[in-house]
Amino acid sequence: MKNTSIWLDGIKKQKFRKLEKDIDVDVLIVGGGITGVSSAYHLSTGDLSVCLVEKNKLLEGVTSRTTGKLTYLQENIYSKLVNYHGKENSKLYLDSQRDAIKLVRGIIDSNKIDCNLEKVKSYVFDFKDIESVEEEIHLLNEFGVDLKLSDVLPSGENINSSYFVDDTYVFHPLKYLSKLVDICVERKVDIYEDTKVVSIDEEDGYYICRTDNNLIKAKYVVIAVHYPYFLFPFLMPFKSYLEKSYIEAFKVKKNYNFSAINISKPIVSTRFYENNGDVYQILLTNSHNYCFKNNEEKNFEELFKSDERDTLYTWSNKDIMTNDLLPYIGRLNDSNILIGTGYNTWGMTNGSLAGKIISDIILDRKNRYIELFNPHRKLNLGSFLNFPVALFSSAYSFIKTKVSKNKEWYSNRVRFEKRNGKNVGIYVDDEGEEHIVYNLCPHMKCSLIFNEIEKTWDCPCHGSRFNIDGKSIEGPSNYDITYSEE
Numbered sequence: 001m002k003n004t005s006i007w008l009d010g011i012k013k014q015k016f017r018k019l020e021k022d023i024d025v026d027v028l029i030v031g032g033g034i035t036g037v038s039s040a041y042h043l044s045t046g047d048l049s050v051c052l053v054e055k056n057k058l059l060e061g062v063t064s065r066t067t068g069k070l071t072y073l074q075e076n077i078y079s080k081l082v083n084y085h086g087k088e089n090s091k092l093y094l095d096s097q098r099d100a101i102k103l104v105r106g107i108i109d110s111n112k113i114d115c116n117l118e119k120v121k122s123y124v125f126d127f128k129d130i131e132s133v134e135e136e137i138h139l140l141n142e143f144g145v146d147l148k149l150s151d152v153l154p155s156g157e158n159i160n161s162s163y164f165v166d167d168t169y170v171f172h173p174l175k176y177l178s179k180l181v182d183i184c185v186e187r188k189v190d191i192y193e194d195t196k197v198v199s200i201d202e203e204d205g206y207y208i209c210r211t212d213n214n215l216i217k218a219k220y221v222v223i224a225v226h227y228p229y230f231l232f233p234f235l236m237p238f239k240s241y242l243e244k245s246y247i248e249a250f251k252v253k254k255n256y257n258f259s260a261i262n263i264s265k266p267i268v269s270t271r272f273y274e275n276n277g278d279v280y281q282i283l284l285t286n287s288h289n290y291c292f293k294n295n296e297e298k299n300f301e302e303l304f305k306s307d308e309r310d311t312l313y314t315w316s317n318k319d320i321m322t323n324d325l326l327p328y329i330g331r332l333n334d335s336n337i338l339i340g341t342g343y344n345t346w347g348m349t350n351g352s353l354a355g356k357i358i359s360d361i362i363l364d365r366k367n368r369y370i371e372l373f374n375p376h377r378k379l380n381l382g383s384f385l386n387f388p389v390a391l392f393s394s395a396y397s398f399i400k401t402k403v404s405k406n407k408e409w410y411s412n413r414v415r416f417e418k419r420n421g422k423n424v425g426i427y428v429d430d431e432g433e434e435h436i437v438y439n440l441c442p443h444m445k446c447s448l449i450f451n452e453i454e455k456t457w458d459c460p461c462h463g464s465r466f467n468i469d470g471k472s473i474e475g476p477s478n479y480d481i482t483y484s485e486e
Contacts, residue, residue: 006249006313013178019192025051028218033063035340036224038355041180044187055196062226065317071122071168072097075263076136096369100349115175123260125162133161154256223339227476240322242463245287249313255279319345329354329373437470442479
């Protein structure tokens with residue numbers, strides 16, 4: 001079994017060098033996932049000079065760990081949005097998701113991209129909360145969606161109460177995005193990997209962005225990282241919390257051509273993927289607030305506990321869940337810094353949409369969704385109701401990591417001690433080599449947890465992730481925790 005996403009296995013994509021000089025561009029995009037690449041693609045059709053930098057490797061972050069669905073049936077999101085934002089904005093969000101699917105399809109068709117795009121039925125069901133299912137059905141009917149009812153999935157499982165549509169899709173996200181990268185290169189977008197932006201300062205109407213060794217001067221900066229790495233002015237930890245999920249892929253005999261998801265916790269989401277004559281079922285389960293369940297070995301075990309199938313790939317993913325259920329896409333205040341984040345587990349549609357919205361703002365084009373996703377939209381009921389959840393999650397995680405570093409589930413290969421007056425974490429690998437890191441997340445100083453399944457140092461407060469030797473591989477931390485004896 002491989003502890004990696006199925007999308008990374010065998011994917012061919014360009015490699016890019018590290019930035020080694022000072023540059024001056026119109027638009028700097030920070031982050032090489034679906035939001036960053038989509039933004040670069042749309043901006044590359046204009047007359048602006050565009051540069052994209054990624055602190056690690058393109059398309060190997062959160063985007064690589066999706067299930068690869070393009071659907072507007074997203075649990076019972078529309079009923080919830082009515083309660084938080086009203087019926088008009090709930091319908092507008094539905095329109096945005098359908099338009100996102102059309103946008104991706106149009107890009108695939110016009111560029112003849114081979115990315116395993118497949119039209120499928122999408123099902124929403126639940127065994128417990130039948131009332132919420134019926135409420136969502138009523139609302140979607142009112143919105144004019146052509147829903148169909150069913151008591152059984154195409155694979156034969158009885159599901160009692162469910163509905164489906166037949167105009168949604170699944171695809172291979174990295175084949176799609178790697179082709180967009182190729183197109184961006186052809187259109188003269190400058191792309192750099194292993195290039196980390198550590199600070200952004202405004203100066204005479206421009207932004208001076210510092211990497212480890214160089215300066216990038218830009219008129220616009222697009223922060224397209226999963227979790228924005230600055231605390232101010234946006235205060236992301238108070239506007240969201242993290243949800244973690246676990247995914248497996250295993251071979252099956254038949255492609256049933258559907259995707260499905262339930263609405264009660266724990267979430268179960270599934271789809272099928274066909275490649276070179278082999279058919280895989282991709283199953284996501286065990287979603288939870290990341291702050292409260294950190295025993296990764298147990299979490300992965302729960303994924304397999306009732307399985308007789310032979311799992312070939314397994315991986316995890318973290319999603320930013322916003323307080324009011326809508327993404328944050330657009331300008332920060334009145335500045336020319338723009339963000340796209342907080343996709344509430346639906347990154348394939350919302351990340352694609354973010355690239356278009358961000359480019360439209362920069363190119364001064366109209367876009368009907370700018371106000372809906374405005375990062376500084378007015379406070380609403382959802383913001384008030386879920387603010388305590390976000391605040392408590394962060395505080396709980398911070399305190400818990402300080403009270404107990406040596407978790408009861410650790411093997412004897414993990415230990416914590418002081419070296420040269422600093423708190424360090426140590427993992428001993430199969431060859432007996434010690435991997436030593438500083439045990440504080442540079443973002444907000446939470447103590448770290450070692451993930452013995454995926455061999456990473458993880459921050460339970462806001463999701464920063466570091467490899468076994470302390471290199472930052474996922475934000476919001478923008479700094480490494482590598483240990484030095486000096």
